[in-house]
Amino acid sequence: MYGGKTRKGIYITERDGMAVVKLDSGYNIGVDPVSCAFSGHLPEIPAKKPDVPQKKDLPGLSIVSTGGTIASRIDYRTGSVTSQFDAADILTAIPELANVANYRTIPLATILSENMTPLIWQELARAICEEIKRGVDGVIITHGTDTMAYSAAAISFMIDSPVPIVFVGSQRSADRPSSDNAMNAVCAARAATSDLGEVAIVMHATTSDDTCAIHRGTRVRKMHSSRRDAFRSIGIDPLGSVAYPSGEVSLEEHAVRRGCRKAGIHDKLEEHCGLLQFYPGMSPDLLEAYEGCKGLVIAGTGLGHVSTTLIPSVRGLVEDGTLVVMTTQCMQGRVCDRVYDTGRDLLAAGVIEGGDMLPEVALVKIMWVLGNERDPERAGSLMQADLKGECTRRSTHGL
């Protein structure tokens, strides 16, 4: 009974003490539960079996799904959009993928990407490695966009691959007709069957549905909270692009080509590391809280600075065996601690300059370096070496 009339509807969920009911018109309304009476259960809708026609003569791709908005569905418990589908559902939703390759799908995790952990990076690396050993022509990883760049960097360091490893996601939920999921996925499949030979993120290059950009896994950042073209290559040009709907892939000269690297995996990570953004007036206590950490990346100001008052704490950390690497919160440009006194004092305290590495990439790298190299000096040199395109030797790129 509501509004003086008896209405039939489907009970959806309880929300803030109200019964959410879907009326015949399709509208949901929240009503006092006492005004509802139970009349029967809905007949169950049989689950549809994904039926994906595969074309065997096309290249073989593996889709490893971790969750994220490329595969989302409405959650009635919370009323929010959550990642719930596995890769098979993606193929059902985006039939055009069948014209690009044939697919194996590996459901690894169904998490929101903010819940990603180094442990799952390692599982992901092993899963990818297994697919490479199977001889697939490329691997696609579906991933939530929030921490996609971290995962792409982690896989970049852990895996040597002769084939493309492409991360893809979407910024608009897959339930909506305007979602970027389909185009991103199709472009990711094109990139994964292309001549590329490294870890990349493939997402919208503009707000229009015209082009996807191919970004290097160690030089990419999510630079906008909501736009489709949120991902940007920082400090270098994108590796290439995929035109839509033609699917034509163009690769730049600096993109690593297919077959250039031999397959390999180094999946050890030292998780006991941190990333700290300096701000004016920061208390030394905060730095000292990292005592015992194996590695610490500082996102300093400008050329790579923290306040003078923090330098004794930095020195303390280094003396206790923490590898401290300086990056810049400017994102663009490189660290140079030889210009000002503070910088020189930081170097004297044992800080290692992180070049033009992105702070979060430096964090992932320090985990990987310390997982594989115990010697502090050699670890320090590795941090400054260009392993997977994360450091450039020359600053050629403007803002």
Place this chain on the structure above:
Amino acid sequence: MDYNAIGLTAGIEIHQQLNTREKLFCHCLTLLRNSAEHSGEFFRYLRVTESEMGEIDRAAQEEMKRERKFRYYTYDTTCLVENDEEPPAPMNDEALSVCLTIARMFGMTPVRQVHTMRKLVIDGSNTSGFQRTALVALNGALPNGGEIETICLEEEAAQRVKDDIFSLDRLGIPLIEITTSPCMHTPEEVQQVAEYIGMVLRSTGKVKRGIGTIRQDVNISIRGGSRVEIKGVQELDLIAEVVRREVQRQETLLAIREKLLLRKASVHDNAQDVTDIFTSTKSTVLKKAKRIYALRLDGFTGLAGYEIQPGRRLGSEFSDYAKKCGVGGIFHTDELPAYGITAEEVLKVRTHMSACDQDCIVMVAAASDTLARCALHQVIGRAQLAVSERPVPEETRKMLEGGSSAYMRPLPGAARMYPETDVLPVIIDDERWNATTVPELLSVKAQRFAQEYAIDRNYATRLALSEKLPLFERALAEGIKPKLAAFTILSTCTELRRDGVAVEKISDEDYLATWHAVESGRTAKEAIPDLFKGIASGDSFENVIRKLAPTVSSHELKSIIHKIVADRSEFVEQKGRAALGPLMGVVMTEVRGSVDGKIVSEILRKEIDAAFAGKRS
């Protein structure tokens, strides 16, 4: 016509833009722009998705028959929410309040917890592919005993510039949707109910005015027919005609079916490629086409060309369905030879298709085999319906000029809705509902004006419905005489507008200043038209009044009038007091309306009397 006998049932949905400051789900102003002013553009593809019940809506599927790319114009007054590049802001509370006010005016029950839904719309008019909409109140009453089923608060769709180009300025303006039950049974009743609801909406003073700010959708069915929704009736005066024409269409479709059954008409997929027949055709459409296909409809001759509504034939319906595949339309033999297609060519096609006299041939010209087949497949579907037990398909149609209608898509099912998870539900508790006040109905207001201010009843009604009602009420509050304000708003301005004066450029402040000037004797009411002409042409009120009305002292006035009468002594002599009328005009021109006519006529009368007396003596 006895509409009762044919079982006419109709309901309406009224969509009215609300005049809130900001849009429904973002903080952009509710400003309409000229599309030429757009500051950027982008394009998207929309694709069908599965709704929460796992079905794809049939109306959405129909739109997907064509792969469509939509272009959008952006402005410096639109933001990332309209671009579908940012999650929506919380629901605009001002808009919700207006809905609650309207809900109270219809005696409705508010929804305790309002949930915003996503309504699938993939015709490109919403960048997201859905329209956000929330059910706010249920169960209201109409004076005719009918029921208002629901009030929904929705976001307005983007305006189509042309073809697949949309303008984002309109997207997101709050829109109230009022749905009546199917409670009307004559065309006139539908129109009266629409007028009444429109009046209630305007009584809030919070709705947008002007063309396109209110749209009516009419649901119509007759016995044996089907529910058909006709969208986008913008002129209120046309509603009754739209209903009449739809009744005619449904009745005719029922009659056509009877004829088809008598003829044992049938529809089969016998489509064939007839491109070769037209290799040297004179028809420009066919000459350009890559493929031409023909379909034989057995027993349809004469009926495809049968008029079902003014300007519409059964063939027009076939054509509308075919257009969904992206073709320009169809030809059928009831209308041929024409369009450059010769009788000889028609005969060739008929022979090729083994058609006998009773059979009608439908032809389609398309860019590919696939498109041609798709189009004919649509025609087959529609023709099958014409002979089926439900010869009037359930459809959403769009109104054409004059009141006829064309097919848009099937009626949408309930599957097109699912929750908008980015917007939190809003609670309407007793406190808020009880605090919602109801404004005076404009019809009641008109009655009051007539009584309290002794204004003519017809005038009072026009005033209450006028966009200038708030100005009128302000004027009264400031002590302006009701008749002066009413006359200026309704008569003076209407006349000036007719004369091409841009009256809309005159601000409320200018109106008030003008009236105060009249009331204080600084100018005369006769000067108002000239004052307004000056202001409308861009000058300021003060400048115009200074130029127009150099203050004339009573001494000066007397000497002006004296001179005028003296100059026309012969005329005055001839006419006596009857000279008063013609001379009034002369004096008023001389003083440029800066003096009240009453004073002028008084002095003038004395002067004439004096002059007349002088001559006699």
